[in-house]
Amino acid sequence: MTASAVTQRLDLRGLDPPEPMRRALEAVEALVPGTALEIVTDREPMLLHRELGRRHHVYVSDMRTDGCHTVIRRGSGEP
Numbered sequence: 001m002t003a004s005a006v007t008q009r010l011d012l013r014g015l016d017p018p019e020p021m022r023r024a025l026e027a028v029e030a031l032v033p034g035t036a037l038e039i040v041t042d043r044e045p046m047l048l049h050r051e052l053g054r055r056h057h058v059y060v061s062d063m064r065t066d067g068c069h070t071v072i073r074r075g076s077g078e079p
Helices: 019-029 046-054
Strands: 006-011 036-041 058-064 067-073
Touching (some): 006 019, 046 058
Parallel strands (some): 006 036
8 A cells, every 4th residue: 555545544642442443443434445544543453453354454554653553445345
């Protein structure tokens, strides 16, 4: 995924669980095909990654000095 494919950025730092996961999943489900979402969290969102995989969404995550950046592209919902 390229940075140009990102159409929305969601900063979830400082929120108490489960709010970051809830907001991220809502935003992913609202994506239209061909667009992506970048979320920024305080730490690596392991449970979110598991749920994204279960829902067949594609994501790339990397830890930076300002938090964990995860770019998500909505999948088809099918294996």
